[in-house]
Amino acid sequence: MGTVTRFAPSPTGYLHIGGARTALFNWLYARATGGKFLLRIEDTDRERSTDAATQAIFDGLRWLGLDWDGNAYSQFARKERHAEVAYAMIDNGHAYKCYATKDEIDAFRASPEGKYGSFQSPWRDADPATAPDAPYVIRLKAPRDGVMEIHDEVQGKVVWKNAEFDDMILLRSDATPTYMLAVVVDDHDMGVTHIIRGDDHLINAGRQSLIYMAMGWDIPVFAHIPLIFGDDGKKLSKRHGATGAEEYRAMGYLPDAMRNYLARLGWSHGDDELFTTEQAIEWFDLKSINKAPSRFDFKKLDNVSKYHIETVSDDVLLAGLQDYIGSQDREPLTNDAVVKLKSVLPIVRERSKKLPDLLDKARFILGARPFAPDVDEVKYLNSVFNGILKRLTPLLAEVTTWSKEELETLFRDLAEKEGVGLGKIAQPMKVVLSGTTKSPSTFDMMVAIGRAETLARINDAAAYMAIPE
RNA sequence: GGUCCCUUCGUCUAUCGGUUAGGACAUCUGGUUUUCAACCAGGAAAGAGGGGUUCAACUCCCCUAGGGACUACCA
Numbered sequence: 294m295g296t297v298t299r300f301a302p303s304p305t306g307y308l309h310i311g312g313a314r315t316a317l318f319n320w321l322y323a324r325a326t327g328g329k330f331l332l333r334i335e336d337t338d339r340e341r342s343t344d345a346a347t348q349a350i351f352d353g354l355r356w357l358g359l360d361w362d363g364n365a366y367s368q369f370a371r372k373e374r375h376a377e378v379a380y381a382m383i384d385n386g387h388a389y390k391c392y393a394t395k396d397e398i399d400a401f402r403a404s405p406e407g408k409y410g411s412f413q414s415p416w417r418d419a420d421p422a423t424a425p426d427a428p429y430v431i432r433l434k435a436p437r438d439g440v441m442e443i444h445d446e447v448q449g450k451v452v453w454k455n456a457e458f459d460d461m462i463l464l465r466s467d468a469t470p471t472y473m474l475a476v477v478v479d480d481h482d483m484g485v486t487h488i489i490r491g492d493d494h495l496i497n498a499g500r501q502s503l504i505y506m507a508m509g510w511d512i513p514v515f516a517h518i519p520l521i522f523g524d525d526g527k528k529l530s531k532r533h534g535a536t537g538a539e540e541y542r543a544m545g546y547l548p549d550a551m552r553n554y555l556a557r558l559g560w561s562h563g564d565d566e567l568f569t570t571e572q573a574i575e576w577f578d579l580k581s582i583n584k585a586p587s588r589f590d591f592k593k594l595d596n597v598s599k600y601h602i603e604t605v606s607d608d609v610l611l612a613g614l615q616d617y618i619g620s621q622d623r624e625p626l627t628n629d630a631v632v633k634l635k636s637v638l639p640i641v642r643e644r645s646k647k648l649p650d651l652l653d654k655a656r657f658i659l660g661a662r663p664f665a666p667d668v669d670e671v672k673y674l675n676s677v678f679n680g681i682l683k684r685l686t687p688l689l690a691e692v693t694t695w696s697k698e699e700l701e702t703l704f705r706d707l708a709e710k711e712g713v714g715l716g717k718i719a720q721p722m723k724v725v726l727s728g729t730t731k732s733p734s735t736f737d738m739m740v741a742i743g744r745a746e747t748l749a750r751i752n753d754a755a756a757y758m759a760i761p762e
Numbered sequence: 763g764g765u766c767c768c769u770u771c772g773u774c775u776a777u778c779g780g781u782u783a784g785g786a787c788a789u790c791u792g793g794u795u796u797u798c799a800a801c802c803a804g805g806a807a808a809g810a811g812g813g814g815u816u817c818a819a820c821u822c823c824c825c826u827a828g829g830g831a832c833u834a835c836c837a
Contacts, residue, residue: 301837302837303836303837305836305837335837337836337837338836338837340836341836341837395835398834398835402834408763409763409764409833410764411833430835448766448767448768451766451767452766453765453766454765457764457765457766457833459833461834462834462835464835465835466835467835469835471834471835471836471837472836472837473837475837476837491831492766492767492768492830492831493830493831493832494831494832494837495766495767495831495832496765496766496767496831496832496833497832497837499766517767519767519768519830520830520831522830524772524773526829526830528830554774557774557775557786558774559774559775561774561775561776563775563776563785564775564776564784564785564786565785565786566774566775566785566786566787567786583774583775584767584768584769585767585768585769586767586768586829586830587773587774587775588773588774589773590773590774590787590788592773592787592788593773593774593786593787593788594787595787595799596786596787596788597787599799643800644798644799644800645799646799647799650799670797673797701796704796714796715795715796716795716796716797717796718796719796719797720796720797722796723796723797724797729797730796730797730798731797731798731799732797734796735796736796
């Protein structure tokens with residue numbers, strides 16, 4: 294039997310980056326073992342679940358490239374089946390109807406005994422004949438003796454005394470299932486073999502095992518992964534920066550980089566830091582997941598991002614770029630722009646940490662004349678440079694081979710003749726060619742746009758510099 | 763409060779009883795340079811504390827401290 298993993302988010306907001314990593318681990322494990330990765334929306338909480346959130350989760354997952362097998366399941370849609378199992382558990386003596394009202398339970402909690410102990414329903418061992426004709430919930434009849442032991446792939450052996458578990462509610466008084474019942478039934482029905490989830494669910498593995506056992510079902514393999522914190526060690530929240538997957542898209546990170554970085558948070562394969570998704574799939578295993586929580590580090594993410602922008606294929610980069618542009622609510626690149634961009638990809642992908650950096654560098658090819666200098670770059674276009682530019686222009690017109698080497702030689706010779714450093718000429722030229730110094734190499738740009746365009750831009754710049762001081 | 767989980771450089775981590783405790787990011791120093799968010803070289807930087815077990819412990823056990831999760835008719 295092949296492995297089946299699942300990601301089961303509740304649709305109450307965007308896709309949290311921590312959830313995204315959980316999804317990634319499940320996806321990686323499924324792909325690594327040739328199994329299936331399923332998606333289930335845990336929408337049994339009708340108050341908080343929204344379609345918009347469901348959509349956001351789909352979008353986030355799709356952006357990250359975490360494709361799920363088959364259609365996404367709606368947990369709520371399966372409520373009849375959940376109820377059926379709850380009643381089956383009454384029949385086999387592992388659950389009972391509890392008529393305690395909300396007020397009674399609240400009163401218990403407010404009492405001294407209720408402060409720390411869990412609610413003990415008087416209906417657990419009551420004679421069914423005495424049951425009133427009133428709404429009821431179905432509770433698990435949790436064992437009072439013995440221990441529950443699970444073997445978690447990440448956490449190892451974990452043991453609880455059964456007495457620690459309360460008679461949790463399985464089916465609410467409105468006949469909808471609670472999370473605890475629904476997960477178990479769904480995971481069983483969906484054939485889930487490995488449950489990889491946040492370790493905030495660790496104790497639930499014990500509780501849920503009780504249900505599996507009550508129904509005589511096979512208990513899946515558990516792997517509870519530690520949570521991701523912010524850089525201060527506190528729960529990752531808004532003030533740490535972005536928490537939603539979509540935000541990372543809007544910041545200009547490639548999905549490939551996110552997968553790499555997220556995979557590396559809590560999981561490792563020796564000293565490998567930078568890797569492709571294919572490699573991650575090949576290397577991924579549950580045993581190498583760390584037990585300690587990790588902190589999200591944007592600096593490191595940037596470094597990983599830079600690597601992927603440099604190494605990913607042209608098509609992937611271009612697709613990522615278009616996607617990023619879309620996230621900014623901007624018009625996609627035209628076919629013409631794409632062709633132009635593609636021709637300079639090698640020189641603009643270098644030194645770019647994020648997609649917007651790359652786009653900045655591509656200004657010289659995507660923009661149009663005249664290239665007005667950025668305010669803080671105007672200083673390069675001074676009178677000294679103006680003089681040099683006048684002597685440079687005819688030289689450029691005569692260059693025999695318009696190549697990087699030739700141009701560089703020409704610039705160096707001129708610099709020597711002028712008695713200045715190469716930077717005094719090449720640097721202002723960047724501003725002439727692109728309006729900014731945050732551009733690719735001067736010579737690379739000149740070669741990319743050609744002689745005529747170079748001369749034309751010099752002419753444009755001359756106009757700026759002609760203005761008397 | 764109770765139960766459970768966690769603890770190696772600032773950060774992410776390697777180490778499966780024997781290592782000068784390694785790598786990466788960040789940081790510092792020097793170099794290079796056509797900007798730099800680039801590159802090159804080098805440096806500083808860690809086993810929470812205390813007990814055991816063992817010839818030998820970061821590694822196994824216990825205690826303490828600190829952090830976290832759970833403790834809902836939420837998931």
